[in-house]
Amino acid sequence: MRDQEPGLPTDPGTERRLTTREAAELLGVKPETVYAYVSRGQLSSRRTPGGRGSTFDAEEVRALGRRNRRDGGAGVSAAPAFGQELSVRTRITLIDQDRYYYRGVDAVELAARHSYEEVAEWLWTGRMRPGASFTAPEASTAVARRAVDSLPEHAGPADRLRVAVVAAAAADPLRFDLSEDAVLGTARVLIPTLVAALPPVLRDHPGDGPLAHRLWTRLSGRPSDEASLRVLDTALSLLVDHDLAASTLAVRVAASARAHPYAAVSAGLGVIEGPLHGAAGGLAHRMLLEVLDQGSAAPVVAEELRAGRRIPGLGHRLYQGEDPRARALFALLEDLPEAASALAAARDIVATTARHTPLHANVDLALAVFTASSGMASTAAETIFAVARTAGWIAHALEEYGERPLRMRPSGLYSGPRPPQPLPE
Structure with a gap:
């Protein structure tokens, strides 16, 4: 009663x-x-x-x-x-005055000095593990590869990664152990499993080495060089986390219900396909190619606006000035000779749009410059985003496992007819 x-x-x-x-x-x-x-x-x-x-x-x-x-x-x-x-209170990421911080440390400086794996470890534990490397057992990667290979050829990155997560989860009998050590062990295996499950574009590739090296072979058919791999590794580190983005909130809701880490990551992957989230880099990539094809941003921007679409790769609700992630990546892209024309096209887009609305470039435009100039498909930015953010999702899931269960349960504000209503005919 x-x-x-x-x-x-x-x-x-x-x-x-x-x-x-x-x-x-x-x-x-x-x-x-x-x-x-x-x-x-x-x-x-x-x-x-x-x-x-x-x-x-x-x-x-x-x-x-x-x-x-x-x-x-x-x-x-x-x-x-x-x-x-x-x-939601969190100790992971702070965004403040056009800068952002991982556990109090400037994220851009951290990404410039440490590998993606090291940054992920810092985000998870608050401790730096120099030389950290993520590897997955063959049993895990084999089951994930088989599942991904069964998808239609036109399947997108999020489709492949979601299927890989489900397959890896089904093969892990310890997935329901939510202790910190167990979740960290899952994270260190899951991320390289996702990369290994993606179909390779570059054949005769190494199966080990830093994660960015392995991911490159899944994105580009061109041989890599040190400068390009540095851009990719830095992009992964910069994209690890960004406070409570939509996909991260979905992960925390799942973790609040005590879903295991594979399921929590799957919840995040279900959100990033939206054009306002993980898929935005692909839209910017295609726009860049149109600008390069036409030789000017003016007709491309005009067509986007006439169709009632927002210009991808510009503006961010959390930053008044330039997205610090974009600024860091643009600086590195200056060292890539093959990125010169795409960089010029990106500047043309920003300058053309500024005649009407002074919007700064965001990380999606910087990713688009990188993927378009590296011989990658337009979906590559979404893959980079998803792989990178998986580490952040794990960090938030870990934090949420330490909170009261089911706290992420808002109450609906009912606005329908007041009861009692008659039964429908």
Whole structure:
């Protein structure tokens, strides 16, 4: 039996409506906060007949109080103000004043000095492991390869990676162990398994070495060089995490329900295909090729705007100035002679668009310059993004496993017909 709220009857037939003061006392808030709940649509009010005050349905007030108590605490905001977003306490990434930090360390500087594997270890544990290397047992990679090879030829990167994750999970009987050591062990095997499961573009490739070297052979048919591999490795490190992006939030919701790390990563992969997230780099890649083909950004930008599309690769809601990830990658791309024409095309796009809206380049445009000038398919940026972000998703899953289970459970604000309604004909 549900506990009765103190001081108020629970029989709807005998229950009177509450005054603002009574509603505030029941909720444990100030009267002004009660009116804020009304303005957010979380409470309904009724004017007092012949008076200037408001009254409130007692059961509705009690329900709001229960939701606030259930969803409050543990770092999740229970009742964000209208127009605000869900916020979650995290110790992983901070974005502040056009810079971002991994566990308090400047992410751009970290990526410039350490490999992707080392940055991932830092994100997971807060400790640096010089020379960290990720390898996967043949049994894991073999089952993932077979699953990926069974897909249609036109399958996209997210399709292949999701299937590889599911196959690797099915082959791991210890996947339900959510202890920190077990999850870290899974992460160190899963990421190289994803790379190994992708069909190689460059034959006669090495099966070991840094992860960026192995990933290159899955993206480009050209032989690699030191400068190109440095760009790829830095891109992976820069993209490891970016606070609570949409895919990361999906991962944390899965982890909150105590889904195993493979399932949590699969939840993230299910989100990145959107054109506003992981697929944005591919859109920028195709636009760059059109600019290179036509010799000018003006007609390409004009066509995008006429079709009602936003210009891919420009602007970021978290940065007032240039995306620091783009700035770092553009600096490295200057050292690639084969990237010169794509870099010029990217600058033309930014300058052309700036005549109307002064938007800065974001990391998607920088990735597009790299993939377009490296003989990679337009989907390569999405693959780079997904492989890189898997480490960040694991970091967030680990953090979420340490929180109260099922805390990522917001309450719906029902706006349909008020019951009771008649049964449908």
